[in-house]
Amino acid sequence: MNTSIMIVGVGGQGTLLASRILGNTAIRCGYDVKVSEVHGMSQRGGSVVTYVRFGDEKVASPIIGEASADIIMAFEQLEAYRSIDYLKKNGRLLVNAQQIDPMPVIIGKAKYPENILSKIEEKGINIISVDALSLARSAGSEKAVNVVLIGLLAKNTDIEKGIWEEVIKETVPPKFLDINLKAFNLGYSI
Amino acid sequence: MKEIMLGNHAVARGAYEAGVKVASAYPGTPSTEIMEYMATLPCPHVEWAPNEKVAAETAIGSSIAGGRAICAMKHVGLNVAADPLFTAAYTGVNAGLLICVADDPGMHSSQNEQDSRNYARAAKVIMLEPSDSNECYIYAKNAFSLSEKFDLPVILRLSTRVSHSQSLVETGEREEFSKPYEKNPGKYVMMPAMAKRRHPELENILTEVKNYAQDCEFNKIEYHDKKIGIITSGITYQYAKEALGDKASYLKLGMVYPLPEKLISEFSKNVDTLYVAEELDDFFEEYIKSLGIKVIGKEAFTKIGEYSADLIRKVILKEEQKGTAPDEALPARPPVMCAGCPHRGTFYALKSLGLTVCGDIGCYTLGTLEPLASVDSCVCMGASIGLAHGMDKAIENSSKKTVAVLGDSTFIHSGITGLINVVYNKGNTTVIILDNSITGMTGHQDNPLTGKTIKGEPTKQVNLVMLCKAIGVENVRIADPFNIEQFKKVVSEEIEKDEPSVIIAQRPCALLKSVKYEGKMTVTDKCIGCKMCLKIGCPAIHFKDGHALIDKTQCNGCGFCQQICKLKALGKEEA
Structure with a gap:
């Protein structure tokens, strides 16, 4: 069986690096892998979605369809909420509890929905939320939110912890390695 | 070696291994990474061209000279390069010629969703279409011998999901390739007498390719x-x-x-x-x-x-899978100008002056969206100047309330010809060139105005002021869009003139590593919740519990908001 993981967030939050670490980890395990990224205009603070699919069987579509994601890793609450129809029955939703107002909310043309996490839970969705921003800060950089979430994701897969750490070592610049490994471990120990 | 590669990277890798000598492109999503990746490989010559037509012509020149060549562009870029393409089918090639074009179904980052396959039929050239990164690699690599076999350019058609998906590729080694150049005007000079001989030749070639297609490796x-x-x-x-x-x-x-x-x-x-x-x-x-x-x-x-x-x-x-959807309508999250973006100053000024704005293609197209909402039109690369000139000629005195706005790279791409037209035909258009020191939207590529090549080597830098003066624009001024009152004054003065004007709005892109503002903004107790600061559409300024609130994860301390707040309620923390 192949695994489908969707990463959703706001352009600029580092979802691309997260999908690359995940993709490289899957390769290290000997799986067939496809990663679909978003570049260009939507990266400018818009909703961004990347897909990672891997497993023993050949992966055909790089895109994940409705009700087909095993795990959704959300970098932001509203984007988590927007994506729930892509989650499989019994799939897991990993959410960074951060809230980022989109422009229609900032200028008063729309309201940011209240109590998103409890609304999602009421739908019977298996949800794990984390304050990844605080954890990233304590690891040494706000920018490490993505790697905190990778840590949490790692905990929720069957892939060995050491493989993730090796891939992080190869993917991030050496001067940020310590911060990123710390961030990974903070996410992993939730 | 087996590795995971982006479709675009795999295209570059395949072409590199085929012994490509010259590679040229103008950046455009979703094609940009082809040339970016090529520049990381030891290919003899890789470049950013000022536009797609020049990129295609450069590749054609290399092919005629006997060096395999590749050029790359997004779908709308092929419109720009269509002129050389159609005649390159007549001249044919010497060494193999590969033209990569990336379509954008769904318009993730484009102004239309044209289907480039129509170009293959119209121009009478071969078109290949891969479905994953490994095919991107194989097709790109094999396209050159195919091009030589039939004496015809080959187009590699990509799409967003192929270009921007990563999957496994089995790569190999580069093999050098070159053919001697031979003067052959009958083949390479397309004047009527020669072209009349080449056209039937081309039709014969296409029949041959058609036969080949029945059992070729691609189908x-x-x-x-x-x-x-x-x-x-x-x-x-x-x-x-x-x-x-x-x-x-x-x-x-x-x-x-x-x-x-x-x-x-x-x-x-x-x-x-x-x-x-x-x-x-x-x-x-x-x-x-x-x-x-x-x-x-x-x-x-x-x-x-x-x-x-x-x-x-x-x-x-007839099967459908349905997931659990939210019970309420969710606010959209459209893309926005980044915190610290210099374009914010320009569009805030244009909106407060109530001007009609002929816009163009780049990050600054986002000046259309609320709350800045000042752009009136956007058609294609460089079109802003032509549109403003046309409006000026259609409605008397409209140049006094209309400006054309385009980026520095877009101006060089195809805005310059529009400006020459304004000068030549006695127009009064005011053109604002947003000089942010980089090609922004596609992710920071160098261009003829940055003084660096694709490989980061220093090169001659086009001087915008001298360029505009040389084509006959008498009024050329530089203004800082973050000095809002001064900027508005400059714009107001220039639109009043009965002559063409160019205003260079100079301030670097906030995402450039060299751009560092000290400290982040704070909201002091002088804030009365008037919401003026929300009118600039900065993603770092929010509103909570009756007051402005700074999102410190996004604020880069540019300080533009301080000029908007009349109560001086926005301060700055110590760096």
């Missing part, structure tokens, strides 16, 4: 269950495989022009119900139907947007 039939047969190509093949697996048989077209008549009719005879699944136009469908073959196409699918495995499952198997 494949996969027979499984023969109740359903699907003719498809590119990413749609992957969607079909995902949706139907062994429940259907497939004719996968890797060569999408010219199409293999015999192969299509053989496949159609062996399956019960035949579908054609293709994103955008009914390009295959029209051809298949012209052969008198019954096929289900656009009447069941669509010409609009991207396809998916879900869509194919729904159309062919």
Whole structure:
């Protein structure tokens, strides 16, 4: 069986690096892998979605369809909420509890929905939320939110912890390695 | 070696291994990473060209000289390069010539969703279409010998999901390649007498390619269950495989022009119900139907947007998977100008002056959206100046309330010709060139104004002021869009003049590493919640509990908001 993981967030939050670490980890395990990224205009603070699919069987579509994601890793609450129809029955939703107002909310043309996490839970969705921003800060950089979430994701897969750490070592610049490994471990120990 | 590669990177890798000598492109999503990656490989010459036409011409020149060549562009870039393309089909090649074009179904980052396959038929050249990164690599690598075999340019058609997906590629080694240059005006000088001889030649070549297409390595039939047969190509093949697996048989077209008549009719005879699944136009469908073959196409699918495995499952198997959706309508999250973006100052000024703004293609197209909402039109690269000039000529005195706004790289791409036209034809248009020191939207590429090549080497830098003066613009001024009152004054003065003007709005992109503002903004107790600061549309300024609130994860301390707040309620923390 192949695994489908969707990463959703706001352009600029580092979802691309997260999908690359995940993709490289899957390769290290000997799986067939496809990663679909978003570049260009939507990266400018818009909703961004990347897909990672891997497993023993050949992966055909790089895109994940409705009700087909095993795990959704959300970098932001509203984007988590927007994506729930892509989650499989019994799939897991990993959410960074951060809230980022989109422009229609900032200028008063729309309201940011209240109590998103409890609304999602009421739908019977298996949800794990984390304050990844605080954890990233304590690891040494706000920018490490993505790697905190990778840590949490790692905990929720069957892939060995050491493989993730090796891939992080190869993917991030050496001067940020310590911060990123710390961030990974903070996410992993939730 | 097996590695995971972006489709675009795999294209560059394949071309590199084929011994490419010259590689040229103008950046454009989703094609940009082809040349970015090529620049990391030891290819003899890689460059950013000022536009796609120049990139294509450079590649044609290399091909004639005997060096294999590649150029790359997004779908709308091929419109710009269409002129050399059509005649390159007549001249043919010496060394292989590969033109990569990336379509954007669903318009993730484009102004239209034109289907580039139509260009292959119109220009009479070969077109290949890969469906994953490994095919990107193989097709790009083999395209050169194919081009030489038939003496014809080859287009490699990509799409967003192929260009921007990563999958496994088995790479190899580079093999050097060159052919001698031979003077041959009958082949390379396309004046009427020669072109009249080349055209029948071209038609003969196309017939040969058509025969080759029947059993070439690019087209494949996969027979499984023969109740359903699907003719498809590119990413749609992957969607079909995902949706139907062994429940259907497939004719996968890797060569999408010219199409293999015999192969299509053989496949159609062996399956019960035949579908054609293709994103955008009914390009295959029209051809298949012209052969008198019954096929289900656009009447069941669509010409609009991207396809998916879900869509194919729904159309062919009548199956639908539904997830749990939110019970309420959610606020959209459109893209925004980044915190610290210099364009914010420009559009805030233009909005407060109440001007009509002819916009252009780049990050600054976002000046259309609320709350800045000042752009009136946007058509294609460089069009802002022509549009403003046309408005000026159609409505008397409209140049006094209209400006053209375009980026520095866009100006060099194709804005300059529009400006020459304004000067030549006695227009009064005011043009604002947003000089942010980089090509922004596509992710920071150098251009003729940055003084650096694609490899970061120092080179001559175009001097915008001298350039504009040299073509006859008398009024050229530089202004800082973050000095809002001064900027408004400069714009007001220039639009009043009965002559063309150029204002260079100079301030670097906030995402450049060299741009560092000290400290982050704070909200002091002087804030009365008037919401003035929300009018600049900065993603770092929010409103909570009756006051402005700074999102410190986004604020970069540019300080532009301080000029907007009349109560001086926005301060700055110590750096």
